[in-house]
Amino acid sequence: MDLSKFFVKAPLIPVICQDERNGEVLMLxxxxxxxxxxxxxxxxxxxxxxxxxxxxxxxxxxxxxxFVRKILSDCDDDTLIYVGTPKGPVCHTGNRTxxxxxxxxxxxxx
Numbered sequence: 127m128d129l130s131k132f133f134v135k136a137p138l139i140p141v142i143c144q145d146e147r148n149g150e151v152l153m154l155x156x157x158x159x160x161x162x163x164x165x166x167x168x169x170x171x172x173x174x175x176x177x178x179x180x181x182x183x184x185x186x187x188x189x190x191x192x193f194v195r196k197i198l199s200d201c202d203d204d205t206l207i208y209v210g211t212p213k214g215p216v217c218h219t220g221n222r223t224x225x226x227x228x229x230x231x232x233x234x235x236x
Contacts, residue, residue, distance in 0.1 A: 146195055147211060
C-alpha cells in the first residue's frame with residue numbers, strides 16, 4: 127500500500143488514538159510515514175516525537191501499549207485515527223487518557 131498520499135502536505139500528520147471499546151479519545155500524537163508503516167506492521171501505536179526527533183512506540187518504556195485494530199483517515203487524508211485497546215493508562219501522568227482537564231464548559235442557561 128502506498129502511504130505517501132498522507133504525507134503530501136506535511137512530513138508529520140496528527141494521529142488521534144481512540145479506545146475501540148467506548149470511543150474515548152485517549153491521546154494525540156504525530157506520525158511520519160515510517161511510524162504509520164510500523165503501526166501497521168506491529169499492531170501497536172507508533173509515532174514520531176517532535177521534541178526528541180525520533181520514532182517511538184507508545185508503551186516502549188511504560189508497558190502501556192495501544193494495540194491498534196483499525197486505522198481511519200479523514201476526508202482530506204491528512205489526519206488519522208488509531209482505533210484500538212490500551213493496556214493500562216495512556217497518559218504519562220498516569221491518567222487513563224491525556225484529555226482529563228476541562229478547559230471550558232458551557233453552563234446552564236436561565
